[in-house]
Structure formats: C-alpha cells, structure tokens
Amino acid sequence: PEGCVEAALELARRGGADLRTGEAVTSWHAVGDGVSVTSAGGTHRAQRLILSAGPWMPSLLGTLGRPLRVERQLFHWFEAARNAEMFRPDRCPVAVWEYAPDR
Secondary structure (H helix, E strand, O other), X not given: OOHHHHHHHHHHHHOXXXXXXXXXXXXXXXXXXXXXXXXXXXXXXXXXXXXXXXXXXHHHHOOOOOOOOOXXXXXXXXXXXXXXHHXXXXXXXXXXXXXXXXX
16 A cells, blocks of 8 residues: 555554454444454454545445445556656645635
8 A cells, every 4th residue: 555554554453453354344343342243254342433435435334324425536556767867756736726615
C-alpha cells in the first residue's frame, strides 16, 4: 500500500488493532458490548470494528440509516523520464482541494 496507508495501519497495530486483510466479510452484528464479524476466515469477536471496504461499504452498512455514497478516486504513479531532480518532493508540493457545494 501507499506510504500513508501503511503508516495508518502501523499506528493501528501499535494501538492494539488486530488487522484482517484479504478476508471477504459476509456479515457483522452487535453482540453484547462488542461486535461479531463473519468473514471468509471465520468468525471474529471484538470490542470495536472499523470497516474499510471501499465500494462494498454500502452493502456492509445495511440498514443502519447512514447513507454512504462511494466515489471512485483514480491515482497514477509515474517516474520522471528526464530531469528527475526537478520533481523532488521539496520542489514539487501538491495540494488538491475539490470544491462541490451541491454535495
């Protein structure tokens, strides 16, 4: 994963998170003071659950009454063919701000 995603995962691990990747979640529900998650890897119990399933989030949220609209974001990474020195991070800062008042 990207560096920022990897850093977030590492912080979660340090905070005690048990990360399960590559397991398709089939269902989840509250159980007592925690949650039970059924996935391709079995059934897991936890005090808290963080779902990060990208475009599958609406189907996982079910009828919680929390509408979620997923929007695809495309990324592309490339190597500078010439003059790579010009594109060092300290010389080429990037900031993107999407303004959409109607959303």
